[in-house]
Amino acid sequence: MNRVFSHPQLAIVVQMRDVLAQAGIDAHLRNEYAAGAAGELAPIDTWPELWLARPRDTERALALIASVQQQSDxxxxxxxxxxxxxxxxxxxxxxxxxxxxxxx
Ligand SMILES: [Zn+2]
The missing domain is CATH 2.20.28 (Rubrerythrin, domain 2)
Structure with a gap:
């Protein structure tokens, strides 16, 4: 599997997973319970991560994520x-x- 996205806020990672799901791309969360236990941002190595189930989706997934992040300006x-x-x-x-x- 390929990691395509990581962010300290779990809600952002979940939303990104939903964006990918709407495009028919199957992605899974990792580290989703690592963050936020103390209400603080996690260190970068424990940020919630988004992993693709199918490596062939990587290019499309990265393009989608890039377009979402562009809008987030x-x-x-x-x-x-x-x-x-x-x-x-x-x-x-x-x-x-x-x-x-x-x-x-
Ligand atoms: Zn609301």
């Missing part, structure tokens, strides 16, 4: 339901799953 948006901030590249609130455009 935009400011975060605030969820109308739970007031959490989500990255601009997310269409749904990472915390409660509410649609970004709901309540606007």
């Amino acid at each position: 935009e400011p975060d948006w605030q969820c109308a339901s739970c007031n959490s901030d989500s990255p601009a590249s997310f269409d749904y609130c990472w915390r409660c799953g509410a649609d970004r455009r709901a309540g606007r």
Whole structure:
């Protein structure tokens, strides 16, 4: 398997997995329980990671991730339901799953 993505915030890694899943790319989380036990950012070697099930998906996965990260230069948006901030590249609130455009 190939590791394609890692981030100190588990929610970001989970969302990236969902982006890949929507494109038909099967990916798995690793280290998902390593972070956040003390409410602190984990050291880089224990960041939650995203691994591909099929190596042949690597090129597509990296392209998708790059495009998502490009969009994340935009400011975060605030969820109308739970007031959490989500990255601009997310269409749904990472915390409660509410649609970004709901309540606007
Ligand atoms: Zn929310």
